[in-house]
Amino acid sequence: KAGVTQTPRYLIKTRGQQVTLSCSPISGHRSVSWYQQTPGQGLQFLFEYFSETQRNKGNFPGRFSGRQFSNSRSEMNVSTLELGDSALYLCASSLSTSGGIQETQYFGPGTRLLVL
Amino acid sequence: EDQVTQSPEALRLQEGESSSLNCSYTVSGLRGLFWYRQDPGKGPEFLFTLYSAGEEKEKERLKATLTKKESFLHITAPKPEDSATYLCAGEGGSYIPTFGRGTSLIVHP
Numbered sequence: 257k258a259g260v261t262q263t264p265r266y267l268i269k270t271r272g273q274q275v276t277l278s279c280s281p282i283s284g285h286r287s288v289s290w291y292q293q294t295p296g297q298g299l300q301f302l303f304e305y306f307s308e309t310q311r312n313k314g315n316f317p318g319r320f321s322g323r324q325f326s327n328s329r330s331e332m333n334v335s336t337l338e339l340g341d342s343a344l345y346l347c348a349s350s351l352s353t354s355g356g357i358q359e360t361q362y363f364g365p366g367t368r369l370l371v372l
Numbered sequence: 373e374d375q376v377t378q379s380p381e382a383l384r385l386q387e388g389e390s391s392s393l394n395c396s397y398t399v400s401g402l403r404g405l406f407w408y409r410q411d412p413g414k415g416p417e418f419l420f421t422l423y424s425a426g427e428e429k430e431k432e433r434l435k436a437t438l439t440k441k442e443s444f445l446h447i448t449a450p451k452p453e454d455s456a457t458y459l460c461a462g463e464g465g466s467y468i469p470t471f472g473r474g475t476s477l478i479v480h481p
């Protein structure tokens with residue numbers, strides 16, 4: 257069974273640009289969550305999507321957005337990039353139908369974003 | 373505001389030297405306490421979910437326990453391949469998981 261895949265794996269952008277990251281969940285998983293991981297703040301929850309609807313959202317500015325498609329694939333977008341957005345962005349999928357992460361989450365390898 | 377604090381930040385053990393990692397939490401309406409393992413350059417790997425105080429779960433050399441204020445990850449007779457960062461997360465009534473900063477474990481042969 258294929259795992260969670262994320263593309264691209266590495267990305268370099270400059271301040272003010274925007275970026276779109278992609279996540280393909282495990283087949284059959286309908287919940288996709290996004291996280292930001294930095295040395296300073298650790299792993300922080302961005303948002304969760306289920307059946308094309310955002311179900312939960314963390315405490316991040318509106319520059320961070322996402323969407324989910326009918327095949328459960330998800331994208332997240334960061335507009336007007338800032339230096340502090342440099343991080344590892346992780347996607348996780350699960351079978352979850354009840355909200356939250358009580359169902360086992362399977363993480364992808366992440367996209368490492370560097371903002372110059 | 374939910375908070376999760378892990379200690380120690382780093383731990384070095386000799387192979388076979390058992391120890392415990394601590395996860396203290398303040399999570400309103402705790403629905404679940406989760407442990408993950410993360411290897412360098414990889415995403416976290418799920419280990420355990422604990423739902424209520426008194427619950428214990430085991431997997432190979434790892435055992436996770438939960439009280440009303442903290443969780444412990446006990447590592448019995450660790451091997452070098454157990455070296456990783458161990459993350460703890462709590463999720464409460466907000467349905468938003470809060471992660472600790474992790475404990476970096478190195479097991480020397």
